[in-house]
Amino acid sequence: MRRADTLSLVGCSALLVAAWAVTEARSADTPPAAAKPTEPAKSPEPVKSVESPPVVQTMPAKATVSVLGKPVVDKENKQVGRVIDVLVDGSGEPQAAVLDFGGFLGVGNRRIAVHWAALHFDPEGTYPVRLELTPDELKSVPEYRGSSKPAPVVTPARVTAPLAEAPPPAEAAPSAVAPSAVAPVAGTAVPTAVPPSAGTSAPSAAAPGSSGPVLTIAPPSTNAAVSPTAAPRVSTPAPAAPPGVNPPSPSAAPPGANTPAQLTAPLIAPSATPPGVNPQAPPAVPPGSSPPKN
């Protein structure tokens, strides 16, 4: 069982984590500047699948992060929880991570979902999984109660992306909708519940959502409907390359390779986030959270 887990983790990590982890590792090599803070640094990595006979590829050691069960630290290297699950959408792209948050010796901990973009991965570091939110910003988040119910997802204010590809302008809405529950000091973090339907909309769908810290992932039933998502995503490769926000397009999976569209999708889609967002990312981290409290 454990072994199977490990195997499948190794196997799936290309799908689940590669976009983040691998690129981080790479970007560390190539453009050192963009390395750490640039969270959505994703360069397509050489995942090629040959149609007829499956090929065994070797992934370099320490190129990926095995996320399940990993401690998650905050900016000050203090452990805030552990990753216990990863929520992916219909196309297999990670939307959120479920953390076992807080507590002491198993008392007082609870499961919360955080936006995938709030996690930063460093395969070679001492703390491979880092969360850009502080415990104070997470404390009052409602519990995650399984994928069959709408899931409150903590989202850093700067990230407007995947869950509800909300254009930044939607900024105004949140405070109105805000349930008082989640109100971190900075005021940057104002909770917003996005209607389930909106929650699942494809990245490019530009559903008017929110930039508030709590988005909502809809139950699977709605998620299934996401299949349309696949189409837009697959089509995004083109825009993805140009933004070049992030590193080497060299490794950009030679589109020529008959890599199934779905395979490339997760790698590329994230960078489909409004190009504007990424550049802002590095600075956004400090400002986004330094006001709250460090």
Add this chain to the structure above:
Amino acid sequence: MPGRTRPSGRGGQRALDLLNFFLADAQTGFGPFVSVYLTARKWTQIDIGFVLTLGTITSLVSQLPAGALIDAARSKRLVAGFALIALALSALLLALLPHELPVMVAQMLHGIASCILTPALAAISLRLVGHAALGERLGRNARFSSIGNGVAAAVMGAGGAWLAPRFVFLLTAGLCVPALIALWSIDQGHAPTPRVAPRRGIDWTGLKRLVQDRRLAIFGLSVMLFHLSNAAMLPLAGSAVTMRAGHYASLIIAACIVAPQVIVAMFSPWAGRLASTAGRRRILLIGWGALLVRDVLFAVMPGAWPLVIPQAISGICGATLGVALPLIASDITMGTGHFNLCLATLSLPMYVGAALSMTLAGAVAASAGMPVAFLVLGAVGAVGALVVWLWMPETRPPDADQGAVALVDDGPHYGGP
């Protein structure tokens, strides 16, 4: 057989203190921490839930047989020794082989070992000091287990920050060694031995008589209500703390775990003496009443740090129940040789109450909010107090000194599976 002399040497008492201390130390690692540990070992929540349930079911099923076994065993010490070894084995399995099958085995071993150890310790205490002094001895037991729990939680908390989670289980296994040594240095039994045990494995007539005992039924009901009110409290308080405090949450929760242990350590010897002098009913009423006070405080306390106060009060509840439960069991079964069977019977309502407690608290907290959940649990505690007040008879034998006489050994006995 040693003669029926006056209770126990000092050495035996001291060794029993240490046994309680080390055993509680060792048991701390098996609490909610198991799920933290398995999470860190990449177990999915479903698998974790499964093995934890397996452990619970195992201990639920083996309660009665374990009680009967200890009643029938010639040497309670030997049985307890085997249970301790099983406990160490279980901890080692968890530490070294965190895979599906070994962990399942470990959980089952732990379940069986626990439901042998708890009554066995009470039986050893009873045998060491006799019925008359049992109240005080149980108070001492509770004191040293609490110190053990508190110290273990502190060490695990500190160690967990720097060391691998498996360290906790290695430590647990290691602690079983001094526990075994302490167990072996308790005198086999100066005290009168309550050995009118059944001739064969499970004594059904004895069990039947027990179940029909009205006092036991009432006490069982109130124990059920107590745990229904109590079991979910720490987790609920813990999540209240994590909801309100960010950075210091784990520190506050640590305080919530340790504070009641300190209170139990201070309060339980007194509770034991009070039970002997003023009667069992009184301390039950104190304990069950404290439950209500605590829950109301929980509901009204603002912020995170103040939650430690009601949690400390729960130490009073813990101390009284820790003393009263074995004491009342020994009252009810005095001279029958069914002490452990009775303890096992009482653990069934305990499990039921505890299991329902989590469900009840979770449901109420989700739908009506945490303060309401605290109040509902408090109301359940109040009903328990009412049950004790209205129906629970005093079980203390008219003359406390009679205990020693009533527990006369009926001659050699070789029963036991």
